Amino acid sequence: MADHVDQVLAQWAVRRPDLDVSPMAVIGRLSRLSRLVDAELRRTFTAHGLDAASFDVLATLRRSDPPHSLTPAELMRSSMVTSGAITQRLDRLEARGLVSRSPSASDGRSVVVALTGAGRDLIDEALPDHVATEARLLAALTEGERDALATVLGTLLESLGEQSGTSGKGEQGGKGEQSAKDGKA
Amino acid sequence: MADHVDQVLAQWAVRRPDLDVSPMAVIGRLSRLSRLVDAELRRTFTAHGLDAASFDVLATLRRSDPPHSLTPAELMRSSMVTSGAITQRLDRLEARGLVSRSPSASDGRSVVVALTGAGRDLIDEALPDHVATEARLLAALTEGERDALATVLGTLLESLGEQSGTSGKGEQGGKGEQSAKDGKA
DNA sequence: CCCAGATGTCTTAGCGCTGAGATACATTGC
DNA sequence: GCAATGTATCTCAGCGCTAAGACATCTGGG
Helix, strand or coil: CCCHHHHHHHHHHHHCCCCCCCHHHHHHHHHHHHHHHHHHHHHHHHHCCCCHHHHHHHHHHHCCCCCCEECHHHHHHHHCCCHHHHHHHHHHHHHCCCEEEEECCCCCCCEEEEECHHHHHHHHHHHHHHHHHHHHHCCCCCHHHHHHHHHHHHHHHHHCCCCCCCCCCCCCCCCCCCCCCCCCC | CCCHHHHHHHHHHHHCCCCCCCHHHHHHHHHHHHHHHHHHHHHHHHHCCCCHHHHHHHHHHHCCCCCCEECHHHHHHHHCCCHHHHHHHHHHHHHCCCEEEEECCCCCCCEEEEECHHHHHHHHHHHHHHHHHHHHHCCCCCHHHHHHHHHHHHHHHHHHHHHCCCCCCCCCCCCCCCCCCCCCC
């Protein structure tokens, strides 16, 4: 397997033999693969009139408890983007009638974002295609390789401080108001 | 050890038990990990007055044959961004005196981009920090795990570099344009 | 030689994100 | 009560990228 990253490693070995660039074998491939995967997923989103950012929000709402509503702060934590990005995502989705915003009853600063019927229909229609695309992207791996990959990536995520919010350390306060995590799965 | 992606999987199992969302265990973690890694690498770049895009170009030039020069088209293929992005990256680097552009002697359409002395100094100074950061990001893995990870990611990259769409269900709009261009031969 | 299509570079409009900060409300300690 | 601090949302300028396309130049088949 002489892929692009192997070439890069070979070039560095000549140009900078003093450096141990072996970490690039992992990080470089991770980076390139992520780009390719993103580009491929985007095609599915586009086919359903969506983009990754919109899909992320709709999917996060969809998998939360009925009536599929969360606050912008929760969406922000789930998607790893800034609050400004969430505001703008919601502006776009609201303008299309896919989500609604209403004032929170319990917190005067906050807003409740809910899936509309149209939003739910759209995400429910796009989801099967999305997971099919993901499955196709992984088709080259055996089930054992897939599991091993998921495990190793999980190890790395944990080591980098990715916390699960409602599990692990068990330090959750009563209402545990940190449901949906992660975006673009 | 339940990370965010495990929670997402558990939520989907409740909300959409009809779907097999297991591919998300890999793709979701890949996506999140890539975000975290990018954010971490950016700190090293910033410490050297660079960003990921500039580092990418300088490093690509640095590891090419002396006199460390390539054409924009070659840089484009290596970095997986569009030609417009390369033009703008080069504009920025040229304005800082880190690269130079001169007309190609052999092809009237083309341009030769070369590292300047300042550009070479900067990338040579940033590189050790960069690989050290990468090594630190992987510190949680054993050498065996790192090798296995690199191998599996390589398998995926190759499978996507060759397939690049036009497979799977026929319902999708099957325009296998580009999207999965890898810099390999 | 000439033309049609391929290729290389650059241009521009538009998009989504970040980072900094404004504003309003909530919570805590005293 | 009230000030100090924390939290939630939104605003906005700036940035880098993409998509589409404008040109110029190259290449190969009549």
